[in-house]
Amino acid sequence: MKALIMAKTLLGMAPNCKKVTSFLAEYVEGTLPEKLRQQFDQHIGMCKCCGPYFEQYRATIGMIKEGKEVAIPSELVEHTMSFLRKNADFKH
Amino acid sequence: MTETARGHIDKTSLEPDLEALLAGDEKAFELLVAQESPRLFRIIHRILGDEEESKNILQETFLQAFQRMHTFRRESKFTTWLYAIGINLARGSLRKSKRMTSLDDADVERLQPSFSKGMFVESPQSWDPLKLAERTDRHKFLHQAIDKLPEDYKAIVILRDIEEHSTEEVAKMLNITGGAVRVRLHRARVALRTMLNTHFQYQSQSSK
Numbered sequence: 001m002k003a004l005i006m007a008k009t010l011l012g013m014a015p016n017c018k019k020v021t022s023f024l025a026e027y028v029e030g031t032l033p034e035k036l037r038q039q040f041d042q043h044i045g046m047c048k049c050c051g052p053y054f055e056q057y058r059a060t061i062g063m064i065k066e067g068k069e070v071a072i073p074s075e076l077v078e079h080t081m082s083f084l085r086k087n088a089d090f091k092h
Numbered sequence: 093m094t095e096t097a098r099g100h101i102d103k104t105s106l107e108p109d110l111e112a113l114l115a116g117d118e119k120a121f122e123l124l125v126a127q128e129s130p131r132l133f134r135i136i137h138r139i140l141g142d143e144e145e146s147k148n149i150l151q152e153t154f155l156q157a158f159q160r161m162h163t164f165r166r167e168s169k170f171t172t173w174l175y176a177i178g179i180n181l182a183r184g185s186l187r188k189s190k191r192m193t194s195l196d197d198a199d200v201e202r203l204q205p206s207f208s209k210g211m212f213v214e215s216p217q218s219w220d221p222l223k224l225a226e227r228t229d230r231h232k233f234l235h236q237a238i239d240k241l242p243e244d245y246k247a248i249v250i251l252r253d254i255e256e257h258s259t260e261e262v263a264k265m266l267n268i269t270g271g272a273v274r275v276r277l278h279r280a281r282v283a284l285r286t287m288l289n290t291h292f293q294y295q296s297q298s299s300k
């Protein structure tokens with residue numbers, strides 16, 4: 001099986017590391033065509049480079065999404081509105 | 093919670109009243125500010141990292157929106173247009189205040205992996221789960237890395253991965269194509285991975 005995939009990769013019939021890594025965003029998002037996704041699954045599953053690389057790519061996204069909180073200052077709206085009342089020419 | 097008088101009910105996905113906004117109606121703006129301030133403030137704050145300056149930029153954003161209402165073409169959602177103003181102002185402010193040197197496009201390019209005949213030139217090594225498990229470190233390393241990104245890459249990471257706006261919305265906010273958003277998001281993530289790699293590899297940190 002492995003040998004077969006390797007042979008296909010060499011013959012350009014299956015994606016190589018460069019191709020797999022450049023389409024990771026689509027792979028993660030699930031927007032790859034089904035056939036390509038299966039080839040990616042196979043490649044990532046057996047490739048010593050793309051395996052850890054993909055894990056790290058995914059971990060990086062996970063970390064980015066982790067830090068979600070920004071404290072909203074309590075007086076934010078009032079603050080902004082009083083600035084606008086001073087500077088914007090509202091109609092009443 | 094009950095809305096006071098005037099008989100209109102608080103809908104959760106309130107579309108701003110464009111006619112009232114165009115007419116310069118104060119109440120309509122007040123509603124807009126109340127609805128959009130938190131989310132817009134978060135984006136601006138993530139770009140700038142400074143609360144006071146973020147408040148100023150937020151005010152300036154609504155003032156510019158007020159002054160430029162007549163230029164809104166209704167080709168995008170109104171909030172997309174509003175956020176575009178805020179993001180532009182925030183990026184302008186960031187450019188002015190930039191003390192730390194950030195990466196440029198060539199640096200981002202250097203942080204992408206190299207290939208020879210389709211294979212990795214340098215094989216990626218696994219990360220140390222013990223190092224990854226340190227939440228405080230993880231945060232620190234990641235945010236240091238995000239701060240180093242060129243500001244357009246940074247804005248895309250914030251808008252797509254953190255605030256989870258769609259590619260199309262982000263494209264409109266930044267006035268670039270959807271394809272450019274996709275490419276830069278991927279390159280930004282890869283650059284971040286490479287920067288994090290030095291922290292999370294096994295037996296790294298030979299020096300303090």
Ligand SMILES: [Zn+2]
Binds near residue numbers: 018020048049050051
């Ligand atoms: Zn590979």
